[in-house]
Structure formats: structure tokens, C-alpha cells
Amino acid sequence: MEHAALLTALGIPSGLIAARHLTPCAEARELAVAETGDDGKEHLMIPIAAEAWKRMKSAAAGDGSLMMHVQELETIRRHRLNILIVVMNDGAYGSELHKLRAEGMPEDGSVFGYCDFAAIARGFGLPGKTVKNLDDLPKLAAEFAANGGAAVWDFHVSARVLSPTMRRAHPQSAKERAAER
Ligand SMILES: Cc1ncc(C[n+]2csc(CCOP(=O)(O)OP(=O)(O)O)c2C)c(N)n1
Ligand SMILES: [Mg+2]
Numbered sequence: 001m002e003h004a005a006l007l008t009a010l011g012i013p014s015g016l017i018a019a020r021h022l023t024p025c026a027e028a029r030e031l032a033v034a035e036t037g038d039d040g041k042e043h044l045m046i047p048i049a050a051e052a053w054k055r056m057k058s059a060a061a062g063d064g065s066l067m068m069h070v071q072e073l074e075t076i077r078r079h080r081l082n083i084l085i086v087v088m089n090d091g092a093y094g095s096e097l098h099k100l101r102a103e104g105m106p107e108d109g110s111v112f113g114y115c116d117f118a119a120i121a122r123g124f125g126l127p128g129k130t131v132k133n134l135d136d137l138p139k140l141a142a143e144f145a146a147n148g149g150a151a152v153w154d155f156h157v158s159a160r161v162l163s164p165t166m167r168r169a170h171p172q173s174a175k176e177r178a179a180e181r
Contacts, residue, residue: 038165056086063089063115066152073124076150084144085152087117090159098162102170104178114156121152128152 003024007014017024034050035043045053066087076083090097096110121128129140131153144151162170 038168060086060088062094063087063091063117063154064093064095064112066117067112067115070120073121073126073150073152077125081150082148083150085150087152087154088157089114089117089154090157091115092159094159094163095166097159098166098170102172111159117152117154126150126152128154130154130156132156 004014007017028046030047031044032047032050033042034045034053037043044050066085075081091114092111094110097107100107100110116130118128118130127149129151131137131140140153
């Protein structure tokens with residue numbers, strides 16, 4: 001079916017596609033499992049995207065996890081490994097913070113603030129970048145793909161947003177539970 005006719009048939013206003021910055025593409029002919037959720041639900045993508053999703057997940061790190069293994073930046077540089085480290089930096093041990101917050105307990109032990117991972121990487125002799133504008137990503141990715149080597153890219157994210165797994169584990173905060181009593 002033609003694109004505009006398909007949108008009409010599905011009841012999707014054509015302006016919505018542009019407003020959400022979506023690019024129309026051909027319907028997939030083949031799908032692969034990219035990830036199986038905690039609920040057993042399989043998330044399907046076209047095979048190349050499923051592979052990229054799995055690779056992307058294995059290379060992403062939390063800021064706390066990187067700090068626990070930060071000395072490996074030296075190993076990565078010395079062995080000239082080809083690794084891009086993408087830090088999802090919420091300035092905290094988020095896994096602990098969200099549990100403490102949900103139980104209404106003091107959070108300060110789990111929050112350490114936003115470390116300057118770009119400077120830390122440079123201290124180990126690797127290129128480091130604090131990515132502040134997502135529009136820079138295509139250029140950065142193209143440069144990295146062309147040059148290879150290793151780099152640390154630091155993305156600041158909010159510690160107020162929970163991952164789906166954490167949301168499922170703590171559907172209601174202690175404060176909300178108390179308010180209901
Ligand atoms: C060596 C070690 N110490 C402690 C833990 C417990 N632990 C599990 S997740 C986590 C927090 C990780 O924080 P971060 O990497 O910043 O990820 P976030 O949850 O904030 O996305 C900690 C401390 C662990 N897994 N390994
Ligand atoms: Mg964190």
C-alpha cells in the first residue's frame with residue numbers, strides 16, 4: 001500500500017511522522033530477536049539492527065561501573081584496543097539510588113555527582129568527550145568509525161528517570177504507599 005494511504009488506513013495523521021522526526025522506510029521482510037524482556041516478551045528488529053542493538057548494549061556502561069573498573073582504560077590504551085565506551089552518566093549508583101528512593105531512605109550514599117569522564121580518559125591518554133548535543137553524534141560516530149582506536153563518550157542523563165526494569169521492580173514509591181494508608 002502506498003505510504004500516505006497506509007497512514008490514513010491506520011488513522012495516523014501524516015503530520016505526526018514529521019513531528020516525531022520519523023523517517024518512513026520499507027516494511028521489514030525478515031526479523032530477528034534483539035532482546036527478550038524480563039516478561040519473556042521478544043523484541044524484534046531487522047537483523048542488522050538487532051545485531052547493532054546487542055553490540056551497543058554490551059559496550060554501554062554506567063558511570064558507577066566505569067569508576068569501579070577505571071584502571072582498565074590504561075590497559076585499553078596500552079593494548080591499542082578498539083573500544084568505544086559510552087557512559088550513561090546519572091551521577092549516581094542508580095541501581096541503588098532508585099531502591100533507596102522507593103523505600104524513602106536517605107539517598108546520599110548512592111550519589112557522587114557528575115565525574116568528568118572526558119578529562120579522566122584524557123588523563124589515561126585516550127580521547128574523551130562530554131556529548132552535550134545529540135546532533136553531534138553522526139559526525140562523532142563517523143570519525144570514530146574512520147579512525148578506530150578507543151574513546152570515552154560521556155552522556156549526562158537524569159537520575160530522576162527509571163529504567164523499565166527498575167520501574168517494574170518499584171512500581172510505587174514508599175511516599176505514595178504511605179499517602180494511600
Ligand atoms: C564490584 C561491584 N560492587 C558493587 C556492585 C553493586 N552494584 C550493582 S549495580 C550498582 C550501581 C551501578 O551504577 P552505575 O554503573 O552508575 O549504573 P546506573 O544504575 O546508575 O545506571 C552497584 C554498586 C557490583 N555489581 N559490583
Ligand atoms: Mg549511574
